[in-house]
Amino acid sequence: MDHRLAPEHAQLRRTVEEFARDEVAPVIGDFYERDAFPYEIVAKMGRMGLFGLPFPEEYGGMGGDYFALCLALEELARVDSSVAITLEAGVSLGAMPIHRFGSEEQKKTWLPRLCSGEALGAFGLTEPGGGSDASATRTTADLVDGAWVVNGTKSFITNSGTDITALATVTAVTGRRPDGRPEISAILVPSDTPGFTVGQKYSKVGWNASDTNELVFTDCRVPEANLVGRRGAGYSQFLRILDEGRIAIAALAVGLAQGCVDESLRYAAEREAFGRTIGGYQAIQFKIADMAARAHTARLAYYDAASRMLADEPFKRQAAIAKLVASNAAMDNARDATQIFGGYGFMNDYPVGRFYRDAKILEIGEGTSEVQRMLIARDLGLPA
Amino acid sequence: MNIVVLVKQVPDTATERKLRPEDNTLDRAASDGVINELDEYAIEEALLLKEKHGGEVTVLSMGPDQATDSIRKALSMGADKAVHLNDDALHGSDALQTAYALSKALGTLEFDVVVLGSESTDARTGVVGAALAEYLGLPQLTLAGKVDIEGRSIRIQRQTDYGHDVVEAELPAVVSVVEKINEPRYPSFKLIMQAKKKPVQKLTAAEAGIDVAKVGLNSAATEVVDAAAAPPRATGTVIKDEGDGGLKAAEFLAAKKFI
Numbered sequence: 001m002d003h004r005l006a007p008e009h010a011q012l013r014r015t016v017e018e019f020a021r022d023e024v025a026p027v028i029g030d031f032y033e034r035d036a037f038p039y040e041i042v043a044k045m046g047r048m049g050l051f052g053l054p055f056p057e058e059y060g061g062m063g064g065d066y067f068a069l070c071l072a073l074e075e076l077a078r079v080d081s082s083v084a085i086t087l088e089a090g091v092s093l094g095a096m097p098i099h100r101f102g103s104e105e106q107k108k109t110w111l112p113r114l115c116s117g118e119a120l121g122a123f124g125l126t127e128p129g130g131g132s133d134a135s136a137t138r139t140t141a142d143l144v145d146g147a148w149v150v151n152g153t154k155s156f157i158t159n160s161g162t163d164i165t166a167l168a169t170v171t172a173v174t175g176r177r178p179d180g181r182p183e184i185s186a187i188l189v190p191s192d193t194p195g196f197t198v199g200q201k202y203s204k205v206g207w208n209a210s211d212t213n214e215l216v217f218t219d220c221r222v223p224e225a226n227l228v229g230r231r232g233a234g235y236s237q238f239l240r241i242l243d244e245g246r247i248a249i250a251a252l253a254v255g256l257a258q259g260c261v262d263e264s265l266r267y268a269a270e271r272e273a274f275g276r277t278i279g280g281y282q283a284i285q286f287k288i289a290d291m292a293a294r295a296h297t298a299r300l301a302y303y304d305a306a307s308r309m310l311a312d313e314p315f316k317r318q319a320a321i322a323k324l325v326a327s328n329a330a331m332d333n334a335r336d337a338t339q340i341f342g343g344y345g346f347m348n349d350y351p352v353g354r355f356y357r358d359a360k361i362l363e364i365g366e367g368t369s370e371v372q373r374m375l376i377a378r379d380l381g382l383p384a
Numbered sequence: 385m386n387i388v389v390l391v392k393q394v395p396d397t398a399t400e401r402k403l404r405p406e407d408n409t410l411d412r413a414a415s416d417g418v419i420n421e422l423d424e425y426a427i428e429e430a431l432l433l434k435e436k437h438g439g440e441v442t443v444l445s446m447g448p449d450q451a452t453d454s455i456r457k458a459l460s461m462g463a464d465k466a467v468h469l470n471d472d473a474l475h476g477s478d479a480l481q482t483a484y485a486l487s488k489a490l491g492t493l494e495f496d497v498v499v500l501g502s503e504s505t506d507a508r509t510g511v512v513g514a515a516l517a518e519y520l521g522l523p524q525l526t527l528a529g530k531v532d533i534e535g536r537s538i539r540i541q542r543q544t545d546y547g548h549d550v551v552e553a554e555l556p557a558v559v560s561v562v563e564k565i566n567e568p569r570y571p572s573f574k575l576i577m578q579a580k581k582k583p584v585q586k587l588t589a590a591e592a593g594i595d596v597a598k599v600g601l602n603s604a605a606t607e608v609v610d611a612a613a614a615p616p617r618a619t620g621t622v623i624k625d626e627g628d629g630g631l632k633a634a635e636f637l638a639a640k641k642f643i
Contacts, residue, residue: 049572
């Protein structure tokens, strides 16, 4: 039993910690207030190789693993969740489907740019009428004269409307299966394809320095070779991508939970009330102790899920547990940290206000907490 | 071009730093060790010089076992190999002795230019670069905000209070850099992995040809006699502008002889 990090993972964690502290923390609040995408920070993350972390060097990646990505996400989210989700979506939703299911040609064409962070990929699954129920997909892709013609609308798509967005991989109905159910496949649509329209930019409660838009496809024609993976395998492929993504979101949530501990410790040592620093009061100490315990246990949960995934063992239940407890930890810690900051916690001058706004989505995105419980229950053998 | 970059591990400035009560030397166990911040600029400059002129970047660090972490970081930024001068006899060496010891270690290496940070965040003497150049009998180009090499000629902009001086010398030379010179890169995971395989040569005082009677606490030219915490900053003077704020500010500055 050893949960200590390998030296290279420890050094990566430390490097991203320094980057987040020195490059992200001082400036991100301003982007957040303006709902602006931090291109320069994303470019720096690209130069550090963060977008290529889990991909092989032959495609421009760093030759690391998914756990390395998780560590980077945790450290970024300690300071800011917007840049963390930009990285998470870029890697595990934008590039990963191509790496895992794409053809050699697709990998050679797209991965080097995505790994460098010079281009971002998006992943279109959710639609106005359905989120985790991927089988309710309404978007269609019809094969006409050797080209897929894509029509439909995708909702809440991260990284879909930036100046550097290069493509979206979308799920679409490509026919009927013998049993009458829709055949769902994944189609890669470059963002410069005529009919690829970035729809409304959402006004969000949190993650305000990240890019989230609706995507509308109107007779969007792409070559037949843009099918990602097998025809009709779109649904099962995405389940795998979502299982992995839960570990990444858990890591991001742990980062937010830890950021709340960091900020609370700092504030408790500075802020005085009734003649002493508030860190001397048990009411504050117990809160911070609980916060640290939540962050720690959630961290162990995602470490465990990641280690199972890397060992090619089943990890669906552990990923769902990690996502569930980590998003709970983030939400609880954001509430407690804001309380410790009192009136200042309600002001946007301190990061905890941002943490509070960013925490809620963690109980919703990449499968709601209810979906996680459903997955855990099914994996325990309870009836579907 | 062979470039040697000097790297020092120092206590993290973000943590509380302490001296050991028995000999007033730095308590390295009391806080996390990190690479001296200005050394990161020196490493970056060395890597930029290599990218432009080719050659190899060698890291040289003098320090105890823990300094390995800083050496690793320098290697994962892109340096090619490292030499770690590590000997108990060096404990407590002051700035002059450090310069002497480093000059001896450099004597075991081939180099065209030595790059280092202009000072360290722990002792802040800022003299090692100059003293090292003296020991080596080489030109010293200190406080560089810009470095250019052409053939065997090296030219720097030395930062001063009033602008900069242009200083030129023949290689080999010793260059100390200030932080405006560049923006240090962050190590990528690929380089972190590669750094694990890069050679780190251990060097003892004897192997470097260092006369141990000339180094260490006992023969140091300087001695830390006492240390005290910096006094808390006094409250500033607040001038309220009632139409004459500029005048009052000027009077304040004149009284302090700033203007």
